[in-house]
Amino acid sequence: xxxxxxxxxxxxxxxxxxxALPSQAQVLTLASTTSTENSGLFGxxxxxxxxxxxxxxxxxxxxxxxxxxxxxxGDADVLLVHSRPDEDRFVADGYGSYRRDVMYNDxxxxxxxxxxxxxxxxxxxxxxxxxxxxxxxxxxxxxxxSGTHKAERRLWAMTGIDLSSGSGxxxxxxxxxxxxxxxxxxxxxxxxxxxxxxxxxxQNRGDLEIVLEGxxxxxxxxxVIPVNPAKHPHMQFEDAEKFANWLTGxxxxxxxxxxxxxxxxxxxxxxxxx
Numbered sequence: 665x666x667x668x669x670x671x672x673x674x675x676x677x678x679x680x681x682x683x684a685l686p687s688q689a690q691v692l693t694l695a696s697t698t699s700t701e702n703s704g705l706f707g708x709x710x711x712x713x714x715x716x717x718x719x720x721x722x723x724x725x726x727x728x729x730x731x732x733x734x735x736x737x738g739d740a741d742v743l744l745v746h747s748r749p750d751e752d753r754f755v756a757d758g759y760g761s762y763r764r765d766v767m768y769n770d771x772x773x774x775x776x777x778x779x780x781x782x783x784x785x786x787x788x789x790x791x792x793x794x795x796x797x798x799x800x801x802x803x804x805x806x807x808x809x810s811g812t813h814k815a816e817r818r819l820w821a822m823t824g825i826d827l828s829s830g831s832g833x834x835x836x837x838x839x840x841x842x843x844x845x846x847x848x849x850x851x852x853x854x855x856x857x858x859x860x861x862x863x864x865x866x867q868n869r870g871d872l873e874i875v876l877e878g879x880x881x882x883x884x885x886x887x888v889i890p891v892n893p894a895k896h897p898h899m900q901f902e903d904a905e906k907f908a909n910w911l912t913g914x915x916x917x918x919x920x921x922x923x924x925x926x927x928x929x930x931x932x933x934x935x936x937x938x
Contacts, residue, residue: 690719692903695732695740697811698841700886701725703861703930709919713910719903727810727841735759735889738896742904743889744911746811746859751887760889761901764912767920767931768885771815772863773876774846775801775855789879794823800834802854806845807837811884816857819881846872859884861930885934888912912938 700706701723710721724734728745735743736759744766745751754760773783773792781801783792796803806813820827827835836852838845842862849856850870858866863874888911890904910916912935920933 690900690903692719692721692742692900692907693724693740694721694742694744694907695724695726695730695734696744697728697731697746698725698843699746699810699812699859699862700744702841702843703859703865704925705861705920705923705931708923709916712915712919713907716910716915717903717906719906721907725841727806727808727813729809729811729814732759735891736895738891738898741891741900742907743891744886745889746884746886747814748885748887750811750814751889754889759892759895761892761905763887763889764908765934765936766886766888766911766916767933767935768883769860769931770877770884771812771857771882772860772874773855773857774849774863774872775875776853776871777873778853778871779875781855784875786876787878789819789876789881790822792876792879793819794825796855797823797825797830797834800830802834802836802852804845804849804852804854804856805835805837806842806856807839808841810841812842812857812859815882815884819857822881861925864925864928864930886931911935 706723714720728747731743731745732750732754734740751763755763781795781799783795786792805816838848842858845856846858846866847868850868850872853871888908890901890908891899893899893901917933917935920931923930
């Protein structure tokens with residue numbers, strides 16, 4: 665079965681139990697984002713879920729677009745992603761059973777301390793991107809159809825700028841996850857859009873710093889979606905529901921709120937009472 669072959673692919677995998685699985689353990693396949701994986705969130709909260717339920721979780725960490733495709737193909741039991749329009753479409757098309765709010769953080773624009781585009785301290789993300797383009801300052805895009813990439817492209821669309829004119833010159837696409845994109849940005853002393861969680865966990869900052877934050881379009885919500893067994897009967901729907909219920913219930917929400925890096929909270933729970 666294709667789903668079980670995923671474990672052998674060179675994707676970012678992590679096991680909730682932190683070692684060899686018990687021979688009779690249930691293993692739930694969670695497709696999620698490199699942002700949540702790179703932040704260290706899963707390594708902190710998934711062992712708690714396993715302890716509470718006896719269900720181990722294998723994480724396939726890819727961009728949101730790729731995670732949704734895994735769900736469409738029946739190669740994941742449950743998704744935790746962050747591109748609300750695409751999540752709603754996934755459910756409306758019958759591939760997801762439902763979507764629930766889980767948590768949020770925000771995006772920030774990071775760039776060199778010299779700030780050649782002159783956007784440091786401003787609070788309008790759309791105007792900031794326009795200034796980057798106007799000054800020809802280097803911007804590194806994830807370029808991987810991830811939730812972050814989708815959010816970035818929505819912001820560029822609001823500027824009215826044709827990115828094809830800058831492609832390969834000041835606008836560069838990494839085609840990589842958030843951590844790798846930040847490494848590229850640091851090496852080029854450029855600008856990029858990143859989720860705050862990955863930025864706080866990122867060690868190779870070089871001359872980079874946050875130059876813009878707090879703009880309303882940078883709000884970044886995450887949702888959990890069990891894959892619809894009507895589309896893929898082999899899905900572990902019962903365990904996927906247990907995961908969604910735990911994540912949006914008191915234990916999961918407390919675990920998310922308690923996850924910190926260097927004393928800073930990375931994600932903020934916002935599940936609604938069912």
